[in-house]
Amino acid sequence: MxxxxxxxxxxxxxxxxxxxxxxxxxxxxxxxxxxxxxxxxxxxxxxxxxxxxxxxxxxxxxxxxxxxxxxxxxxxxxxxxxxxxxxxxxxxxxxxxxxxxxxKESENIIQFKFCKNCGYISFNLDEKNCPNCNSMLNKFEHVxxxxxxxxxxxxxxxxxxxxxxxxxxxxxxxxxxxxxxxxxxxxxxxxxxxxxxxxxxxxxYIRIEENDIKAIISELTNYDKIKHYISLPPQLIDGGLRRRIAIEIAKRCNNKAIHNFVMGLTQTINYHEVREFYKDLLNIIYEIVKEISIPIxxxxxxxxxxxxxxxxxxxxxxxxxxxxxxxxxxxxxxxEPSMLSPFNNIKMRIKMLIDIPNIKVIDKNFKYKKNEELIIDASYATYFIFKGLAKIIDIKN
Ligand SMILES: [Zn+2]
The missing domain is CATH 3.90.920.10 (DNA primase, PRIM domain)
Structure with a gap:
């Protein structure tokens, strides 16, 4: 063995x-x-x-x-x-x-500290050592x-x-x-x-920082009362940030004239139509910016x-x-198990080292007690094993 x-x-x-x-x-x-x-x-x-x-x-x-x-x-x-x-x-x-x-900070992310040795679990992420056996605690994080x-x-x-x-x-x-x-x-x-x-x-440029967001909003929606100046809505044929914003406006805009202009189907647009549109835009601009800001x-x-x-x-x-x-x-x-695991055709007998809360791994939900043994496909088993939550007892090919 x-x-x-x-x-x-x-x-x-x-x-x-x-x-x-x-x-x-x-x-x-x-x-x-x-x-x-x-x-x-x-x-x-x-x-x-x-x-x-x-x-x-x-x-x-x-x-x-x-x-x-x-x-x-x-x-x-x-x-x-x-x-x-x-x-x-x-x-x-x-x-x-x-x-x-x-x-971020939603129930979709589970984090806790655990002791491999005795199975102690703590949701205080600052805790370093196990109060039962003084072993170093490990961190578990699941998305x-x-x-x-x-x-x-x-x-x-x-x-x-x-x-x-x-x-x-x-x-x-x-x-x-x-x-x-x-x-x-x-x-x-x-x-x-x-x-x-x-x-x-x-x-x-990719993340779009707070100051950029303010600049975008003010550039788009600033209205010069004296000169009657207003900037044109962004279009798909524009470059850079304007194109990225145009993609999101096109998805959300119900006004046909604006939509066609943004898509580049028409090249002229009525001044008053744009002013009305910018009033609506102020309500959704933060949502748009959230969509185009990429959390790299x-x-x-x-x-x-x-x-x-x-x-x-x-x-x-x-x-x-x-x-x-x-x-x-x-x-x-x-x-999918076949996409993720090179050991997809293998079954593993594993033993849980701690109580596992209800978590979804790939496409299945798991909830187990400490010391429980189970035989599962390796694609799921390795997740628990490599995260330090379980030990392999045996492998069946
Ligand atoms: Zn312990």
Whole structure:
């Protein structure tokens, strides 16, 4: 009989022997980093000439998490960041479902601290040690699948910006294997050297900060009483923010004349019609801005030395694949066992280490008591196992 740890190692090893990892063509100038499955520490500053050498390494030092650098370096294996000699970076975006306004601080997110040793649970997230056995507490965080589905809308909007506003077409969209999506843009050479500060400008254009919102509203709705000046409604053929706003107005506007103008079907519009429309617009502008503001992670995009989770590697927080979405076809990507888990055809007998509250994992609801044993599909089982809530007793192929 294999132990819990041996089972996990074997599963991951078997996966990495054949895994179709998606790696950049210039792998040899990237830093590789990983956390071995049996260690708390990361191994950094690795470098491999090709996927064959990488595969041979990771089937011996089996990773819980596997990354490559968004940066290209002359000396990727040099342990000193200053001496690696930076040669530009990909542009990275990260959208996490728990950052969505609709999900943040809602019942769709469950968080608590727990003790693996005795099963103690605390909803006080500041608590560090177990009052029963003094073990270090672990944090559990669960995002309802509904929020992940919802974040797809923001990924689509971001893809539209990347292609239409920035003109970048060479990029991958990847489900993180946990609760969000990554976009990896292989920039044209002249943009690879964008600094962190320059990347911050991109972030603020995508996120739209408070001041921008005020500026947009005042630009659109300011009415000059003396000159009878009023600005035209944004149109789909406009660039930048005006186009992003026009898309949302087109979805909501009932006034045919305004709608046609916004869509670009007509090029003239009645002055009074626009004034009336702006009165209505004031009621919905915040809703519109909320729709066009995309909650990307600022730090990730600004970080020119970011470590990217390798697409199609396994996310050690869930045991699910960081699934590279084929042809960036988000419409056909859904949280499904067959899509998420490389161990989809396997059943696992697991034992719960704590009381599990009612949570939805992929498409099924779970609620279990501490020490309860159950036999379930590996796609669900690995979620509990990799989050530290359960132990593997046995695996049935
Ligand atoms: Zn304890």
């Amino acid at each position: 294999l132990s819990h740890e041996e089972h996990i190692k074997l599963l991951l090893k078997n996966y990495y022997e054949k895994a179709e990892l998606i790696l950049p063509d210039d792998l040899y100038v990237r830093e590789i980093a990983l956390q071995p499955v049996d260690s708390e520490n990361y191994i950094r500053h690795l470098s491999f000439p090709s996927i064959h050498e990488l595969r041979s390494f990771i089937t011996k030092k089996i990773p819980r998490h596997l990354y490559y650098s968004s940066a290209r370096y002359q000396e990727p294996a040099n342990p000193s960041m200053d001496e690696k000699k930076w040669m530009g970076s990909d542009l990275i975006f990260d959208i996490d479902a728990n950052d969505l306004l609709q999900c 309802d699948p509904y929020c992940i589905e919802l974040s797809k809308d923001y990924v689509k909007k971001l893809m539209d910006i990347i292609e239409r506003d920035f003109g970048f077409n060479n990029y991958e969209v990847v489900f993180s294997g946990h609760r969000g999506f990554h976009i990896i843009v292989n920039l044209p050479i002249e943009y690879k050297f964008m600094t962190a500060e320059e990347r911050r400008e991109i972030v603020s 992670d600022t730090k990730v995009t600004m970080d020119i030395t970011h470590l990217i989770r390798v697409p199609n590697s396994i996310n050690g927080k869930t045991g699910w694949i960081a699934h590279a979405i084929k042809n960036r076809d988000l419409e056909n990507f859904h949280l």
